[in-house]
Amino acid sequence: MSEPTRDKLLDVQHLQVYFPIKKGLMKRVVGHVHAVEDVSFSVHPREVFALVGESGCGKSTTGTAILRLIEPTGGKVFFEGRELNSLSEEEMRLKRRDMQFIFQNPYSSLNPRMNVWKLLSEPLRVHFNLSEAELRERVEEMLRLIGMTPDQLERYPHQFSGGQKQRISIARALITHPSFVVADEPVSALDVSIQAQILNLMMELQQEMELAMIFISHDLNVVRHISSSVGVMYLGSIMELGETEEVYRHPAHPYTQALLSAVPSHDPLHKSKHIVLEGDVPNPASPPSGCPFHTRCSRCTAECREQKPALTETAPGHFTACHHAGAPKA
Amino acid sequence: MKKTRQPVKQRPLPGNESTLRLLWQDPMGRAGMIGIGLIIIMAVFAPWIARYDVAQMHARNRLQGPSAQFWFGTDNFGRDVFSRIVYGARVSLVVGIVAVGIAAGFGYLLGMIAGFFEGKTETVIMMVMDIIFAFPSILLALFIVAALGTSIVNTMIAIGIVNIPVFCRTVRASVKTVKSTDYIANARSIGLKRMSILFRHVTPNVMAPFTVQATLALSGAILTEASMSFLGLGIQPPNPSWGSMLSDARKYMEQAPWLVIFPALFIIITILSFNILGDALRDVLDPKLKL
Amino acid sequence: MKDLLEIRNLKITTLRGKETVRLLDYVDLNIPKKCSFGIVGESGCGKSITANAVLGLLPYPLRVSEGSIRYDSRDGEKELLRLNKKEMQAVRGGEISMIFQEPMTSLDPIFTVEKQMAEAVSFHHPNAGRGEIRERSLEMLKKVNIPRPEQTLASYPHQLSGGQLQRIMIAIALINNPRLLLADEPTTALDVTIQAQILKLMNDLKEQNDTSIVMITHDLGVIAETCEEVAVFYAGQIVEQANVVELFSHTAHPYTQGLLRAVTSLGGATRKLYTIPGIVPPGGQWLSGCRFADRCSRCTERCRQEMPALKEVSPRHLCRCFQNSGEVDA
Numbered sequence: 028m029s030e031p032t033r034d035k036l037l038d039v040q041h042l043q044v045y046f047p048i049k050k051g052l053m054k055r056v057v058g059h060v061h062a063v064e065d066v067s068f069s070v071h072p073r074e075v076f077a078l079v080g081e082s083g084c085g086k087s088t089t090g091t092a093i094l095r096l097i098e099p100t101g102g103k104v105f106f107e108g109r110e111l112n113s114l115s116e117e118e119m120r121l122k123r124r125d126m127q128f129i130f131q132n133p134y135s136s137l138n139p140r141m142n143v144w145k146l147l148s149e150p151l152r153v154h155f156n157l158s159e160a161e162l163r164e165r166v167e168e169m170l171r172l173i174g175m176t177p178d179q180l181e182r183y184p185h186q187f188s189g190g191q192k193q194r195i196s197i198a199r200a201l202i203t204h205p206s207f208v209v210a211d212e213p214v215s216a217l218d219v220s221i222q223a224q225i226l227n228l229m230m231e232l233q234q235e236m237e238l239a240m241i242f243i244s245h246d247l248n249v250v251r252h253i254s255s256s257v258g259v260m261y262l263g264s265i266m267e268l269g270e271t272e273e274v275y276r277h278p279a280h281p282y283t284q285a286l287l288s289a290v291p292s293h294d295p296l297h298k299s300k301h302i303v304l305e306g307d308v309p310n311p312a313s314p315p316s317g318c319p320f321h322t323r324c325s326r327c328t329a330e331c332r333e334q335k336p337a338l339t340e341t342a343p344g345h346f347t348a349c350h351h352a353g354a355p356k357a
Numbered sequence: 358m359k360k361t362r363q364p365v366k367q368r369p370l371p372g373n374e375s376t377l378r379l380l381w382q383d384p385m386g387r388a389g390m391i392g393i394g395l396i397i398i399m400a401v402f403a404p405w406i407a408r409y410d411v412a413q414m415h416a417r418n419r420l421q422g423p424s425a426q427f428w429f430g431t432d433n434f435g436r437d438v439f440s441r442i443v444y445g446a447r448v449s450l451v452v453g454i455v456a457v458g459i460a461a462g463f464g465y466l467l468g469m470i471a472g473f474f475e476g477k478t479e480t481v482i483m484m485v486m487d488i489i490f491a492f493p494s495i496l497l498a499l500f501i502v503a504a505l506g507t508s509i510v511n512t513m514i515a516i517g518i519v520n521i522p523v524f525c526r527t528v529r530a531s532v533k534t535v536k537s538t539d540y541i542a543n544a545r546s547i548g549l550k551r552m553s554i555l556f557r558h559v560t561p562n563v564m565a566p567f568t569v570q571a572t573l574a575l576s577g578a579i580l581t582e583a584s585m586s587f588l589g590l591g592i593q594p595p596n597p598s599w600g601s602m603l604s605d606a607r608k609y610m611e612q613a614p615w616l617v618i619f620p621a622l623f624i625i626i627t628i629l630s631f632n633i634l635g636d637a638l639r640d641v642l643d644p645k646l647k648l
Numbered sequence: 649m650k651d652l653l654e655i656r657n658l659k660i661t662t663l664r665g666k667e668t669v670r671l672l673d674y675v676d677l678n679i680p681k682k683c684s685f686g687i688v689g690e691s692g693c694g695k696s697i698t699a700n701a702v703l704g705l706l707p708y709p710l711r712v713s714e715g716s717i718r719y720d721s722r723d724g725e726k727e728l729l730r731l732n733k734k735e736m737q738a739v740r741g742g743e744i745s746m747i748f749q750e751p752m753t754s755l756d757p758i759f760t761v762e763k764q765m766a767e768a769v770s771f772h773h774p775n776a777g778r779g780e781i782r783e784r785s786l787e788m789l790k791k792v793n794i795p796r797p798e799q800t801l802a803s804y805p806h807q808l809s810g811g812q813l814q815r816i817m818i819a820i821a822l823i824n825n826p827r828l829l830l831a832d833e834p835t836t837a838l839d840v841t842i843q844a845q846i847l848k849l850m851n852d853l854k855e856q857n858d859t860s861i862v863m864i865t866h867d868l869g870v871i872a873e874t875c876e877e878v879a880v881f882y883a884g885q886i887v888e889q890a891n892v893v894e895l896f897s898h899t900a901h902p903y904t905q906g907l908l909r910a911v912t913s914l915g916g917a918t919r920k921l922y923t924i925p926g927i928v929p930p931g932g933q934w935l936s937g938c939r940f941a942d943r944c945s946r947c948t949e950r951c952r953q954e955m956p957a958l959k960e961v962s963p964r965h966l967c968r969c970f971q972n973s974g975e976v977d978a
Contacts, residue, residue, distance in 0.1 A: 081839035123548030136539035291869025
């Protein structure tokens with residue numbers, strides 16, 4: 028793989044995460060769940076990169092492994108040219124000032140025994156040496172950015188609605204002014220009318236704070252709206268990668284095509300023509316040979332069963348991992 | 358820090374004052390607090406409340422029923438049962454508190470270590486705990502007292518050791534639950550040190566089940582002391598303990614039922630008070646209830 | 649009685665401490681025969697409890713405090729709210745079935761699929777023999793496109809995937825040929841490709857049988873794909889009701905318009921998403937005038953003072969708004 032170049036903020040190379048399956052009294056390892064098989068992509072400064080896929084495809088695991096919230100079993104992650112997995116625990120801890128994580132569920136990711144003031148001042152206390160007055164100033168500035176007022180500082184998480192809680196957890200992640208953030212399904216736990224509010228907030232903050240972001244989601248409409256590049260994941264591997272509009276307009280992988288067609292349309296007169304996939308996602312503890320998608324693919328051939336297709340450039344800047352990439356035959 | 362007052366009804370989270378106030382507002386909590394308060398007053402002010410010396414024998418008034426002179430009657434030596442029960446409250450409370458203190462202290466430490474560091478340390482600690490746990494507690498306590506010799510201190514140590522596993526398990530389980538929550542992952546992603554996570558995030562969330570467990574264990578410890586004294590291996594005469602009073606009364610149960618009724622009644626009141634207080638605490642310490 | 653189900657003035661309350669809190673306020677609803685009826689709304693709007701009330705499944709302390717639910721059963725008209733336990737059990741699963749959001753927790757983990765299907769049959773047909781029941785179960789599993797029915801019958805729930813379990817739930821719900829199927833967010837817990845499978849299956853089954861389906865969901869896309877008639881719930885009331893094409897093309901209520909604009913502006917030309925301001929009101933904490941007033945851009949003084957009635961704005965199109973002469977502001 029090429030050397031990490033300066034213009035990439037984050038460069039993920041062959042990331043792999045296996046979870047051991049332990050059995051019996053002695054906790055013997057009897058196998059591995061192949062959560063992330065071989066994932067490579069890069070994120071530029073101020074870019075929103077989306078990872079999209081269905082549950083169990085490894086998109087969240089990829090996000091947490093990049094930030095070393097779980098330890099990857101293989102591969103390299105370069106952040107600002109430095110390899111993260113070679114950092115000591117303490118060095119990594121200090122690095123977290125610049126790379127933060129936004130959790131899916133605001134109901135469980137905020138400590139119920141801490142009020143807003145404690146929640147928001149804690150990251151600053153960890154990474155900066157500020158006076159109480161400076162802390163106060165930074166916290167109030169952040170509160171303004173997320174559309175809340177200082178009189179709410181003494182309240183506890185359970186006194187807020189889901190949308191407000193997610194605002195607080197976004198503020199907690201961004202208060203140290205990181206240059207990079209991983210957002211793991213940040214709106215999927217919220218009501219429809221609230222989702223748009225949070226997405227707008229995230230897009231505003233991303234612009235204003237010049238953030239690079241990995242946006243993890245299963246919602247294809249949301250991904251299309253918020254990201255400039257996208258990686259489509261299936262069973263631990265990236266199946267298709269490229270600029271979002273290009274991938275959505277000209278999906279080359281049969282899985283991406285099925286996925287995009289499955290999204291219900293909002294027009295009862297023009298119902299979308301679904302490509303309904305047969306069967307279920309295979310068990311990641313015993314992934315199929317060859318192409319991970321071949322068990323459900325209509326274009327499957329002998330080659331697909333034996334050889335895993337590599338991610339190759341099928342159009343400029345558009346990569347597809349398929350032996351038979353291209354538009355579906357009519 | 359400038360504090361702005363809120364018109365919205367809100368209470369601060371578990372500081373001691375607010376917890377006590379909330380407990381008082383809960384009918385069950387109030388009942389428990391009143392019961393325990395009475396026992397504590399009895400124990401603290403025993404010399405003023407008791408009407409006679411606990412060892413003083415009124416030879417002419419043996420096995421007298423309750424009367425104006427002897428409120429709860431007298432025992433086979435002519436000693437005043439009321440005075441002995443009042444002083445017995447001291448024994449019960451001291452034994453209970455010290456024993457639970459020993460159990461809670463060691464149990465908390467071991468549980469924290471086991472739950473937070475996991476791996477081999479956890480396996481070894483939990484193995485030892487399981488072994489202690491496997492013995493019937495009263496049998497183990499009797500065994501320890503038999504080995505150390507009968508004295509009030511040894512009784513407390515024995516009851517303490519027997520109760521360590523319960524605390525260790527409670528704390529370890531809560532630590533593990535808390536550790537797997539999103540907000541601990543969140544704390545890590547913010548960049549907190551391991552020790553800060555332990556003290557700022559894990560400990561406060563473990564304290565609630567721990568406090569409840571301590572309250573419930575107090576009643577257990579008092580009961581164990583009573584049982585041990587009943588069997589003659591607890592508090593030695595002439596010191597009165599509710600258990601030993603019951604034990605001594607065995608022979609006179611039919612002639613003088615008050616000898617059994619009053620110590621038993623106080624044991625029941627104490628145990629019940631601690632138990633309902635424990636249950637009320639469990640509710641009160643849940644942060645979501647504080648709107 | 650010309651409709652299958654007639655709900656009149658249904659009011660549901662709960663207890664919060666010693667206070668009685670309203671969760672549903674005088675809802676009228678008619679479900680015609682052989683119809684797929686959609687109920688759409690956000691959390692706490694009362695859509696799920698309405699369905700639960702029909703089958704007498706409200707958990708304590710929720711209760712129906714007023715109203716009537718009349719059902720045109722095979723043996724005559726019935727007032728469901730006055731049935732005793734035994735009569736209600738005969739209706740449940742026989743005449744009216746329900747499927748829930750979480751297929752994982754709706755089946756008992758300690759029994760095989762066969763046992764749970766047999767239980768559903770033998771409860772309503774005590775004279776059915778074992779062979780007959782098994783045949784019927786197999787036939788149902790084939791109907792819902794389970795790939796290996798014999799093997800599946802012998803499986804325990806944890807051995808099956810979410811999509812398969814939801815198919816089995818549907819099979820159990822339909823095994824006694826009910827005339828009404830209440831589906832409470834049946835695809836929310838499922839991935840989008842699996843959702844497409846299940847929705848297609850439900851549409852097919854509706855065509856084949858004489859079953860009416862009530863689809864309860866927060867997803868307007870699901871409604872557009874599957875329903876003929878739609879009721880929009882907000883804060884314990886119906887705010888709009890119409891034929892699906894009419895509702896999507898001539899949306900009258902500002903809330904419905906907002907919901908639609910929030911979802912359709914995803915992927916739209918402007919980067920900033922359309923949002924409905926404010927929060928979704930929690931159950932019972934409602935305004936005295938129009939309940940949407942504080943989030944509505946067209947709110948007037950009258951809206952704050954007075955509750956608008958549900959009125960016909962065009963034939964068979966009901967809307968609860970003072971300003972709904974049909975015009976939609978751009």
